Amino acid sequence: MSSMHCRQAASLHRQYVHQESATTDPGNSCKFSPANEYAIANLHSQKSMMPKALLLALPLAIPVALFSTQILPSLFQTYLSQQPLVAEPTIATPEKEEWSLEACEAHKYTSEIVSLDPLVIYINNFTSFQEAEDLIKAGEEDFESSFISAATGLKYVTGRTSQSAPLDTDLPLVDCILHRARTFVGSMLQPYEPFSIPQLVRYFPSQKYDLHTDFWPQHQVMNDGSGRLFNRVASFFVFLRDNCTNGETYFPSVSVLDDDADAGGRLSSLDSWAGKISRGVRKDGKAQGVKFKPITGNAIFWVNMKGEGKDAVGDRRVVHAGLPVGEGEKIGMNLWPRKFYGREDD
Numbered sequence: 001m002s003s004m005h006c007r008q009a010a011s012l013h014r015q016y017v018h019q020e021s022a023t024t025d026p027g028n029s030c031k032f033s034p035a036n037e038y039a040i041a042n043l044h045s046q047k048s049m050m051p052k053a054l055l056l057a058l059p060l061a062i063p064v065a066l067f068s069t070q071i072l073p074s075l076f077q078t079y080l081s082q083q084p085l086v087a088e089p090t091i092a093t094p095e096k097e098e099w100s101l102e103a104c105e106a107h108k109y110t111s112e113i114v115s116l117d118p119l120v121i122y123i124n125n126f127t128s129f130q131e132a133e134d135l136i137k138a139g140e141e142d143f144e145s146s147f148i149s150a151a152t153g154l155k156y157v158t159g160r161t162s163q164s165a166p167l168d169t170d171l172p173l174v175d176c177i178l179h180r181a182r183t184f185v186g187s188m189l190q191p192y193e194p195f196s197i198p199q200l201v202r203y204f205p206s207q208k209y210d211l212h213t214d215f216w217p218q219h220q221v222m223n224d225g226s227g228r229l230f231n232r233v234a235s236f237f238v239f240l241r242d243n244c245t246n247g248e249t250y251f252p253s254v255s256v257l258d259d260d261a262d263a264g265g266r267l268s269s270l271d272s273w274a275g276k277i278s279r280g281v282r283k284d285g286k287a288q289g290v291k292f293k294p295i296t297g298n299a300i301f302w303v304n305m306k307g308e309g310k311d312a313v314g315d316r317r318v319v320h321a322g323l324p325v326g327e328g329e330k331i332g333m334n335l336w337p338r339k340f341y342g343r344e345d346d
Contacts, residue, residue, distance in 0.1 A: 104131060104176035111301075112272060114290065115256040118317045119303045122277060122292070123184075123236075126299035127177065132240040134173055136331055139165035139200045146201065148212070159210035162322070167198040167333075174198060181236055181335050184301065188233060189337050196232065196336040200240070201322075203247055203330040209322035211252070214334075215304040215314035219341050226343070231312065233339035234303045237332055242294040244328035249300060250280045252289035253317040261287070291323070294330050310342045 107128060114120040127135070142165040147154045167174045178195050201209075219229035237249055257279045260267040268278055276298065280289035292300050305312045322332075 101172050101176060103128065104173060104180075107131070107180065114277065115254050118254065118315050120251065120254055120256075120290075120318070121301045123299040123301060125297050126180070126236075126238055127240070127297045129296055131173065131177070132238075132296055135167065135177070135333060136200065136240055138171055138174065139167050142166060143200070143202055146209070149216070159208075159212070161207045162209060163202045165200040165202075167200060169195075169197060178335070181337070184236075185234060185337055188303075189339060193230075193340055194338050196338055199334040201332050201334065203244070203322065203325045203332075205327055206324050208324040211319050211321045213304065213314055213316065213319050214336060217314065219310070219312075221344050227345055228343055229310070229341045230338045231305060231314070231341060232336040233305045234301065234337050235318075236299050236301050236335035238299040238335065239294045239296055239330070239332050241329060241331035242296045244294060244330040245326035246323055247294050247325040247330040248280075248291040248323045249294075249320060250289060250291040250323050251302075251318065251320045252280055252282065253319055254290045255288075257290050258288060294332070305339070308341075310346070312341050 107125075109123055109125045111124070112122045114122050143163040144165070145156060146160045146162045146164040147156050148160060169175060169178065178198065181195065182189060214232050214235045216231055219231050222228045222230060257268050257277075261279070267273070276293055276295060278291055278293070279287045280291040282288050302318050304314055304318060306315050307313055
């Protein structure tokens with residue numbers, strides 16, 4: 001046995017066997033004995049096990065070293081307390097306006113004819129939810145009590161208790177929505193015939209707009225000095241927020257559902273109409289006309305005028321009302337295509 005092994009064995013023997021006393025003669029500590037042989041064997045066993053033990057302990061030691069910052073120098077403790085262990089990736093997102101415009105141009109919708117005469121069309125998903133919210137945000141600072149446009153000018157009436165706000169047609173999203181509406185009406189408008197300024201309307205509980213028409217009894221004169229006469233040839237009413245009960249848009253004289261019911265049909269129970277379109281009810285409780293439930297993004301389109309030129313007149317069958325809101329809030333948008341009907345001096 002080498003002297004080095006002997007000394008190591010003696011040391012291990014003192015630690016684990018405890019058979020030597022404090023007065024043991026150091027000179028005898030390296031003599032062969034069963035105790036020293038046991039310690040030497042134990043020493044070699046520990047040496048052979050050390051690499052395996054270290055390999056097994058490393059996966060446990062690393063997280064302990066990372067998270068038990070008290071065993072690290074203070075500089076590393078400060079760093080670990082301020083920095084995440086894994087850096088969060090930076091995701092590039094396009095600007096909101098560019099995304100909205102791209103989505104607007106690619107937007108798709110579907111339509112259903114409700115009535116041919118007068119022409120009333122229901123449009124599913126005319127705006128997306130995000131477009132609806134962006135349109136509301138564009139005009140929400142300008143809401144004021146609603147008025148009506150009469151021959152004597154603008155005036156407030158008890159039959160219209162909502163709030164209204166104009167939309168800036170220079171806004172890219174508003175311009176895109178107007179382009180969408182113009183595409184929908186097709187040849188009804190000539191390229192030089194414009195839309196009126198879009199109008200937001202907001203209804204809170206009990207607020208309403210009693211029966212009315214969107215066209216003027218007499219054509220209006222353009223204020224650009226041209227003398228051209230115009231009227232609202234058609235209307236879009238777009239539901240932008242439906243956080244309410246009741247508040248339907250009601251057409252009492254659009255009789256398609258009444259005629260269908262009289263003939264024994266069940267048009268109002270069609271799956272495509274269920275929850276959107278139903279028969280209206282008059283004040284006396286009799287079923288009459290058709291009403292449209294507010295559903296965000298959906299719209300109603302109807303034609304207001306009959307005839308051509310100065311002889312064109314409004315169609316009274318499209319008289320309609322915004323029924324009182326029960327609870328919550330309803331916000332809609334009016335879009336009015338303007339058609340010219342000759343000149344004042346013709």
